[in-house]
Amino acid sequence: MKCDSARELFTALLDQEIGLHDAMTVEAHLRDCLACQVIYQEQKMQRTALQQQLTYFQAPAELAQRIKAALPSTPATSLSVTRRPRRWLNLSAIAASFMAVVISAGFYFMQPSATERLADEVIASHVRGLITNHLTDVASSDQHTVKPWFNGKLDFSPPVRDLTTEGFPLIGGRMDYLEHRAVATLVYRHRQHLISLFIYPAQTKVIPRVSSGITQNGYHLLNWSQDGMNYWLVSDVNLVQLQNFKVLLTSTTPNK
Numbered sequence: 001m002k003c004d005s006a007r008e009l010f011t012a013l014l015d016q017e018i019g020l021h022d023a024m025t026v027e028a029h030l031r032d033c034l035a036c037q038v039i040y041q042e043q044k045m046q047r048t049a050l051q052q053q054l055t056y057f058q059a060p061a062e063l064a065q066r067i068k069a070a071l072p073s074t075p076a077t078s079l080s081v082t083r084r085p086r087r088w089l090n091l092s093a094i095a096a097s098f099m100a101v102v103i104s105a106g107f108y109f110m111q112p113s114a115t116e117r118l119a120d121e122v123i124a125s126h127v128r129g130l131i132t133n134h135l136t137d138v139a140s141s142d143q144h145t146v147k148p149w150f151n152g153k154l155d156f157s158p159p160v161r162d163l164t165t166e167g168f169p170l171i172g173g174r175m176d177y178l179e180h181r182a183v184a185t186l187v188y189r190h191r192q193h194l195i196s197l198f199i200y201p202a203q204t205k206v207i208p209r210v211s212s213g214i215t216q217n218g219y220h221l222l223n224w225s226q227d228g229m230n231y232w233l234v235s236d237v238n239l240v241q242l243q244n245f246k247v248l249l250t251s252t253t254p255n256k
């Protein structure tokens with residue numbers, strides 16, 4: 001693929017509106033072409049900045065109504081500055097500070113939460129594994145092969161369970177990066193669906209748990225903490241199956 005053709009597809013790739021074949025071709029080109037990497041990263045940053053900018057202006061209609069209601073109905077132009085009564089000055093000062101408060105509150109609440117951002121990261125990692133056909137660094141259904149593979153690569157030892165007899169065979173494991181740290185990813189299969197399980201030590205920073213699951217872009221996610229570890233499950237398998245899988249994972253003893 002030539003640089004020009006690759007660059008034409010950057011926007012589609014960023015918007016995830018690209019076919020699997022094109023995505024793989026562009027990503028392959030990006031791996032080898034530093035010039036395109038720079039342009040791609042710039043577009044990605046611009047896009048993020050733009051999204052944040054757009055978010056800023058998405059104040060709910062209710063907020064606008066409350067601001068309007070708080071403002072005096074008399075138009076300011078009908079009074080000269082010198083004759084403006086004290087009460088009106090106070091009112092406009094109150095209205096201005098109220099407006100500042102609601103705008104910043106609106107801005108605050110419109111920001112994606114830490115959980116949402118992390119959920120996005122989890123889906124992106126899972127999909128990247130699928131697209132690039134790089135789901136595992138160590139391909140094995142043997143927990144006694146997968147668990148030691150992480151030795152020396154991570155500062156913790158992830159619990160590894162093979163659940164083949166329960167219908168969720170272990171496919172293998174890989175290193176990944178989530179929440180600014182290296183994490184262990186285990187890959188399981190359920191019928192034709194692939195499931196990624198991300199594991200890393202629970203930090204002091206509390207990520208809200210989503211016990212009932214999140215559904216985003218056709219993927220289901222579950223997260224929980226157990227024995228000092230954080231877990232994220234992601235798959236396109238249906239939510240009930242994913243919850244069953246979570247029950248199996250949390251109730252069986254991992255290989256030590």
Ligand SMILES: [Zn+2]
Pocket residue numbers: 002003004006029033035036
């Ligand atoms: Zn290029």
